[in-house]
Amino acid sequence: MPDHLLEIEDLHKSFGETEVLKGVDFTMDKGDVVSVIGSSGSGKTTLLRCINMLEEFEGGTIRIEGEVIGYTTAGGHRRRKPEKEIARQRALTGMAFQQFNLFPHMSAIDNVTLGLIKVKKLPKEEARAVAMRWLDRVGLGERAGHYPGQLSGGQQQRVAIARAIAMNPHLMLFDEVTSALDPELVNEVLQVIRSLAEDGMSMLLVTHEMRFAHEVSDIVVFMNDGVIAEMGNPREIFPNPSTRRLAEFLKTSSFN
Amino acid sequence: MDPIRFGEMLWLARMPILKGLGMTVSISALAIILGTLLGIFVGLSLTYGARPLRWLVRGYTDFIRGTPVLVLVLASYYVLSTVGLDLTAFQAGVLALTVFCSSHVGEILRGALQSIPKGQIEAAKAIGLTFRETFAYILGPQALRQALPAWVNTAAEMVKASTLLSIIGVSELLLRTQELISRTFMSLEFYFFAGLLYFTINYAIEHLGRYVERKTAVPS
Numbered sequence: 001m002p003d004h005l006l007e008i009e010d011l012h013k014s015f016g017e018t019e020v021l022k023g024v025d026f027t028m029d030k031g032d033v034v035s036v037i038g039s040s041g042s043g044k045t046t047l048l049r050c051i052n053m054l055e056e057f058e059g060g061t062i063r064i065e066g067e068v069i070g071y072t073t074a075g076g077h078r079r080r081k082p083e084k085e086i087a088r089q090r091a092l093t094g095m096a097f098q099q100f101n102l103f104p105h106m107s108a109i110d111n112v113t114l115g116l117i118k119v120k121k122l123p124k125e126e127a128r129a130v131a132m133r134w135l136d137r138v139g140l141g142e143r144a145g146h147y148p149g150q151l152s153g154g155q156q157q158r159v160a161i162a163r164a165i166a167m168n169p170h171l172m173l174f175d176e177v178t179s180a181l182d183p184e185l186v187n188e189v190l191q192v193i194r195s196l197a198e199d200g201m202s203m204l205l206v207t208h209e210m211r212f213a214h215e216v217s218d219i220v221v222f223m224n225d226g227v228i229a230e231m232g233n234p235r236e237i238f239p240n241p242s243t244r245r246l247a248e249f250l251k252t253s254s255f256n
Numbered sequence: 257m258d259p260i261r262f263g264e265m266l267w268l269a270r271m272p273i274l275k276g277l278g279m280t281v282s283i284s285a286l287a288i289i290l291g292t293l294l295g296i297f298v299g300l301s302l303t304y305g306a307r308p309l310r311w312l313v314r315g316y317t318d319f320i321r322g323t324p325v326l327v328l329v330l331a332s333y334y335v336l337s338t339v340g341l342d343l344t345a346f347q348a349g350v351l352a353l354t355v356f357c358s359s360h361v362g363e364i365l366r367g368a369l370q371s372i373p374k375g376q377i378e379a380a381k382a383i384g385l386t387f388r389e390t391f392a393y394i395l396g397p398q399a400l401r402q403a404l405p406a407w408v409n410t411a412a413e414m415v416k417a418s419t420l421l422s423i424i425g426v427s428e429l430l431l432r433t434q435e436l437i438s439r440t441f442m443s444l445e446f447y448f449f450a451g452l453l454y455f456t457i458n459y460a461i462e463h464l465g466r467y468v469e470r471k472t473a474v475p476s
């Protein structure tokens with residue numbers, strides 16, 4: 001049996017005394033587009049951050065293409081992998097954040113080439129070519145020399161997405177990438193994600209845009225209170241949620 | 257005040273004044289360079305150091321910053337010799353100023369590093385950069401820009417603080433000036449002239465700082 005792209009088993013994560021993820025089990029395969037929905041505080045961001053090792057977690061395993069992420073277990077002892085190894089594993093996934101997190105002292109293209117040159121070890125010229133291809137793809141080829149402070153929120157987010165995708169991750173993680181944007185800028189970013197999905201990019205995205213989740217995802221995961229309460233094809237579970245929780249959540253989420 | 261007589265005196269005293277000026281510049285430059293190097297270590301320890309190191313360095317900076325520079329100068333000249341470390345007045349003075357400078361630079365650097373949003377560190381991690389790389393390409397360059405204005409202030413403070421070395425007999429500009437005054441009795445003129453020289457040095461430092469700031473500014 002070939003390995004799943006992402007396989008999460010009994011994931012537990014606490015912040016101090018508060019358990020935030022209470023046993024998450026989940027698998028997805030190459031090419032899947034999965035949306036994670038759920039009310040505020042249900043653990044969606046934390047789940048994504050664990051996959052990328054931006055958070056430590058104390059129980060369970062995460063595998064990407066069969067490779068165990070973040071920890072080694074030997075003789076019953078669970079140990080964090082060395083920092084270099086974790087850095088390499090992080091590059092298996094790409095992440096786009098709510099707050100873009102561009103490097104403000106670098107032009108758009110330098111934001112994109114940094115990882116290509118330092119992590120992928122591409123020669124400068126090649127890195128620039130790859131970066132330009134992705135900036136063109138997100139509609140910002142003309143702004144390659146602009147600094148983040150010279151770009152609108154929507155443009156910054158598109159650069160941030162290009163920066164992540166250019167690294168050729170096997171899985172893209174999007175955490176509410178449109179939540180910090182003015183309403184009129186949301187669409188240009190969603191359009192970029194939509195076109196990546198059409199290209200067959202595997203992605204796991206946290207979103208509050210129910211209509212968008214319904215439209216692009218193969219699977220919707222509904223998180224509630226630290227566990228996956230329900231998951232399935234949005235065309236099936238949105239009209240007929242099998243849990244009362246999801247029914248209530250869908251009722252309170254606007255669909256426009 | 258007799259401008260012609262002062263002009264003559266100034267001409268006669270040109271060598272001691274130049275030597276004093278040279279001494280002041282040397283002391284300041286040494287203290288700024290060494291203090292900055294040590295300050296970088298202090299700032300990094302305060303920001304990223306393991307807990308025991310951080311506490312140790314925190315104690316060091318708080319103690320130094322809470323002590324008058326004059327006390328540091330006197331201590332490093334008189335107290336260190338009692339524990340067997342015999343420094344010349346020049347060495348002791350530079351040591352005191354270096355220590356003083358390092359605690360300020362350390363604080364400035366810590367502030368600059370901590371002002372960089374954490375999201376950037378996470379974005380750097382997410383593309384697979386190690387901490388060293390993140391520091392070299394993301395944190396360091398931004399912190400330097402951010403710290404520059406405060407660092408320039410500190411450099412100017414060091415020039416002013418170098419006058420305190422006259423107390424332990426280092427022949428810097430102020431001491432030379434006082435010697436000239438005791439011979440010529442032209443205190444107003446010579447003090448004013450020395451003040452002008454100090455002002456010129458600091459004016460140059462500040463302008464250089466502003467120039468670098470402009471040159472390295474990030475477009476927005």
Ligand SMILES: Nc1ncnc2c1ncn2[C@@H]1O[C@H](COP(=O)(O)OP(=O)(O)OP(=O)(O)O)[C@@H](O)[C@H]1O
Pocket residue numbers: 015020038039040041042043044045046047
């Ligand atoms: N660094 C942290 N320290 C302590 N508690 C945290 C931390 N990060 C998140 N939490 C808590 O963990 C819980 C889950 O947070 P998380 O950010 O994963 O929720 P979310 O589903 O993404 O919510 P939202 O829709 O508001 O983004 C919340 O109760 C939150 O307060």
Ligand SMILES: [Mg+2]
Pocket residue numbers: 044045046176206
């Ligand atoms: Mg969230």
